[in-house]
Amino acid sequence: MNEFLLNTLDATLRYSTPLIFASMAGLFSERSGVVDIGLEGKMLIAAFISAAAASVFGSPWIGLGAAILASSIFAMIHGFATITHKGNQIVSGVAINIMASGLTMVLGLAWFKQGGQTPALANDERFLSITLPGVDIIDYIPILGDIYRELISGHNILVYLALLIVPLVWWVVNRTRFGLRLRAVGENPKAVDTAGLSVERLRYKALLIGGILCGIGGAYIATAHNAQFTKEMTAGAGFIALAALIFGKWRPYTVLSACFLFSFLKALEDRLQSVIIPGIGEVPVQFIEATPYLLTVILLAGFIGRAIPPKAVGEPYIKEL
Amino acid sequence: MTRDTRLAWINGLMLPLLNVLTAFAAIAIVFVFINVDPIEAAKIVIHGTLGYEEGVGYTLYYATNFVFTGLAVAVAFHAGLFNIGGEGQAYVGGLGVALAVLAFDPSISPWVVIPASIMGSLLFGALWAIVPGYLQAYRGSHIVITTIMFNFIASALMVYMCVHVLREVGQMNPQSKMFPETAWLPFIHDIFAGIGYKIAPSPLNLSIVLALLFSLLVWIFLWHTRWGYAIRATGKNTTAAVYGGIKPKKVIILTMCISGALAGLVAVNELLGYQHRLMLDFQYGYGFGGIAVALMGRNHPAGILVAALLFGMLYQGGMELAFELPNVSRHIVVVMQGLVILFCGALEYIYKPRLVRFLAPIEASE
C-alpha cells in the first residue's frame, strides 16, 4: 500500500475533525436562518478554555466540558444580539471572532504567564489515540489490514465522534420534528410563527447546538490534535468550515465531503512543503493553501453549480404582516 | 425640542455614547477579572498615549491606519455592502507599494516614486476589492463570504510573493529588500526638525496628512457629489435607486473600488512611512479594526476620525499596559475592538426602547 497516500489520508481525517464539528455547527445555525461567521471565534475560545481547564483540572473531559460551556456562551451572545435584539448577524459574528481572539490572548497571559500559551498537556490531560479492536487480526489481510491499522484505527475518540455526528445531524435535520421546524424557520420564519411556533426559541436552540459543536471542535484542536493552546491556533479552521458549509450547500453529507476535500488539500500541502517536483520545481504550497477559498469563491460565483442558501438566512425576523 | 429632533439626538449622540460606555464597562470587567485595577490601567493608557511626545506620535501613527480602514468600511456600508475584506485589501495594497517602489531606480526623485507608490497601494487595494464587488454585482455571490475568502487568498498570495518572488537575495526572512530612501515618506519629527522644532522621534509620518485629506475627500464625495448620492441611495433603498436611474451593479463596483483603495492606503503608512520594506502581516488586525472604527464613528468621516484616535490610543496604550503590567497582554485592545463591534454594531439599538420610554414622560409633560 502506498504509504504516502495512507499517511495523507490519515492526516486528512485528523484535519477534517474540527472542520466537521464547526461546519455542522454552522449548518444548524444557518439552516435556522442565522448567519454564523463566528465559528472561528467559538472554536478558538473553546480551544483555549479546553486546554486551560484540562491543564488545571488534569482531565481532558473537564476541558471538553468547559470548552462546550465557553463556546455556548459565545453562541448565546450571538443569539442575544441577532435574535433578541435583531442586530446585524455579520457584525455580531465579527465581534465574536475578534473578542475570542483578544480574550484568549489576554486571559492566557494573565492566567498562565507563558506569553499567551497554556502549559503543555501531559498525556492524561488530553485525548489520546485509541487502537480499535481487531487490528492484530485484520493486519494479516493485505491492503485492508494496512488501511484498518493506519487509517481507521489509531485516532482519538473525538475523530470517531465527528464521523458519527454527521449521520446524526442528517437524521435530526431530515427525520425529526425539530429538524422540520429548523428547516422551516430558515426558509420562511413567518410560516413558522403563524403555525404557532416561536421563531426565537427555535433559533436559540439551533445556535446552542452550534455552540456545543464548536466547543467540541475547539477542544479537539487544543487537547487532541495538539497538546496545548497557542495563539490563534484555530488558524482559520472556522472559516474553512464556513467555506465547506457553503461548498456543501448546507447539506450534511455534501458538507462532509467538502470537509474531506479541504482537509485533504491541507494534508497534501504539509507533505509538499519544499518538495521539488522534477520539471516544475518547488511546489508553491501557498497555492494549495488558497484552494479551498478559491473553490468556494468560484462556487459562489455560480461557475460550478449553484449554492443557494436557506432563504431567510441573514435577515432578523421582525414580526409584521 | 420636537419629537423628531429629540429622536435625532437619541439616535445620533446618546445611543452611540451609551454603547461605547457599555463597551468600556465591559472591558473594565475584563480587567477586574484578570486582577488589574481598571482605573490604574486607564491611567497608564492615558499617560502612555497623551503623556509624552513619543506616545502621542505612536498613537497618531496607529490612528492613521484606523482612519484608512475605517473609511474603507464606512464607504462600503453606505452602499449597503459589508466589506469585511479590508485586511486583505490592505495587505495586497502593500504589494502595490512594493512593486511600484522596486520598479523605480533609486536615483529617481521622491516626487515621482512616492506618488507612484501611493497610486500602487490604491490600485492594488481597489483591485482586491473589485473582484468580490464584481462577483456580488454580476454573479450574485455574497460579498461578505467572498471578501472573507479573499482575505485568506491574499494571505497566501503575499506569503508566496514574500517567500518566492520579492525576498531579498541571500536573506532567510520572507521580506523584500529595504526600499531606497527616495521612497520613504518623511517622518513628522523630521519635518518638524526641518522647521526648527525638535520633537521626539516616532513612526508618525506624512501619511497622517493623507488620512485627514482622505477623510475630507470621502465626506465631500459621499454628501456633495452625484456619485456619493447614488451610493447612499443604493444603500438605503435599491428599488428607489433603480427607479431614480441609478445602476446598482455599477454602484457596487465603484464603491468596492473606493473602499479597497482606502484600505490599501494602510500600506502607505506602514511600508512607505515606517517599515520601508514589504513584510508579512504588516496590516495585521487593522482591517478588522476598521469595522469597529466605522461602527463607532457612525460611518461618518468626522466620527471615524474620533474613533480612529480612540483606537490609536488603545493600541498604543495596550503596548504601554503590557510594558507596565506584565500580567496584561497588549491584545487587550483586540478585546476592546470586539466589544465595540458588539455594542456599537450588533447591539446598536439595545438601549433605544429604554431611552425612548425613559424620555416619554418628560415629553408628555411638555
Place this chain on the structure above:
Amino acid sequence: MDNSHIAIELIDVDKHFGAVHANDKVSLTVKTGTIHGIVGENGAGKSTLMSILYGFYQADSGHIKVFEKDCKFTSSRQSIDAGIGMVHQHFMLVENFTVLENVILGTEGGALISESLEKARKELTRLGVEYGLEVDLDTPVELLSVGILQRVEILKGLYKGAKILILDEPTGVLTPQETDELFRIFSALKEQGVTIILITHKLREIMSITDQVSVMRDGKMVAHRQTNETSTEELAELMIGRKVLLNIDKSESKSGSPVLKVTNLHVSNEQGIERVSDINFEVCSGEVLGIAGVTGNGQGTLLKALTGILPLTKGSIEVFGKIITSDNHLGPRILRELGIAHVPEDRQRMGLITEFSASESALLGYHNDEHLNQGLLLKKALVKKNCESLMSSFDVRPADPNLKSSNFSGGNQQKLIVAREFERDPEVLIIGQPTRGVDIGAIEFIRKRIIAMRDAGKAVVLVSVELEEIMSLSDRIIVMCDGQITGNVDARDAEERTLGLMMANALTSSEKNQEVQS
C-alpha cells in the same frame, strides 16, 4: 364547544402601532356556522383585527371570546388550539417543503416526523374528499399554482382542527374560475358547520357569499348588516364614509398626435415570469389613458416597462421617435432625460428614500441634472432651494427640506413625489396609484394637478385599482386582466359594471352565454 351559538365575540379591541391607531375599540360578533364578511378599504384595520384574533399580534386592550369562552392569546398556538385557522393574504408556506410537510408544521405530534406524516396523509386525504380539496400531497409547494396553494392553506387550518377559518383577501390573486371554486369550497365548509370570516374589499364577493357583513373604516367598526338586507351601494358608502365621490371638473380633452405607442408588448417581472402579454395602445398628447384592473394583473410590470425599469421581452415601445425593444433597452435615466416622468405605485419602496431628507428625496432621478451639478460637485444649496419651491407649489407640509422623508404623512410624501415629477415639465407622465393611502384633501389636489397636466398638452398614462379614480380622470380606459388587455373604451361611455366585467375578463363569456340562451 361546537354547540355554542356564537363563534367569535370581540369586545372593544384596541391596538396601536406607534402613532397609528390600527384598531379603535372594535367589537364584532360572528355566529357559528355562518360566513361573515368584513369589508373596508386598504388600511382600515381588518387585517390587524384578524391577526389579533389569530394571536399573531396582541391587542393593547379588549376581550376575545371564542365559542363563548374568554381567551387570551399570546401566540398563534393558543388561537389554533381554540379552533381558529387563518389563511393569510400572503401564503405562509415553506416553499421547498411538500404540501404534507407544510401542513404538519407546528402540529407534528411526536418527535419523529415519519409517523406524523403518515397520520397526516390519511387525514388530509379524508378532508380532501370531504370538502373537495384534493391536492397532491408530495409536491413541493413552490411548484403549485396560487389556487392550489390556497387549498393547501385551508387544509392546513382544517387539519389543525379549525372550526373557524379566517381568510384575508383570498381572491386577490385568484382568477375568476379559481374564485368560483373557492366559493364552492366555502359552501361545503359551511355545510359542515365551519364558521368562515372573509376579509375583502370586493363588495361583489360579500354580496354573493356572505350571511352577515361588518364594515370597518379608519380602524373603527362602523356597521354590521345582514347581507340580504343591504346593498353594494350602502356598503360602499359605509366603507368610504362619504356620500359623493370626488368629482373633478374637467373639460373635453383636446388631444393631439400620439406620443407613446406600445406595440405587441411582452414583459416579464423580476422573477422572470411573464406578466404582460401582447399589449397594444397609444397615448396622445393632451389625454389621460386610464388603465384599470384588479391588483396584480400586470399593471405594475407594465409601468416598470414603460419607465425603463424592466426590459421588454418582446414587442416595442415608441416614444419621442425612439424605439425601445428587447435588444434596445433604454433605462430610467435616459427615459427621464427624454421627458418621461414616473410617479411610482409604491411611494415608500420606490418613490422616495425614507431615510433621506426631503430635499434629497426630491433629488431622486435628477441628481445627474446639469444645472444641479457644478463640475464634480452637487449644488446642495440649489437642491435645497428646488425642494423648497416644490414644497410651496404643491403645498407639502411641513415645508422643511431638511426633515427626514419618513416623517411626512403619506399624503405629503405623495405630493412631494408628484411635485418632483410634474415640475420638470415632462411630455409623458406615467402615474401609478397616485392617491393610494392618501388623505382626501391630497387626493383632490393630486387629481386636479393630473388634469392640469393633461390640459397643458401632456400625455398621461394612469394606472389605478380605484375604478372611480380611473373613471373620473381618464379620457380613454383600457382594462387589464392577467397581463392582457380585456377592454378598451371611451371614458364617456364607460360604465362601472362593464368595466368590472372586463376586469374579470368575464365580458366575452357572459356575452357568449347570452348568445347561447337567445
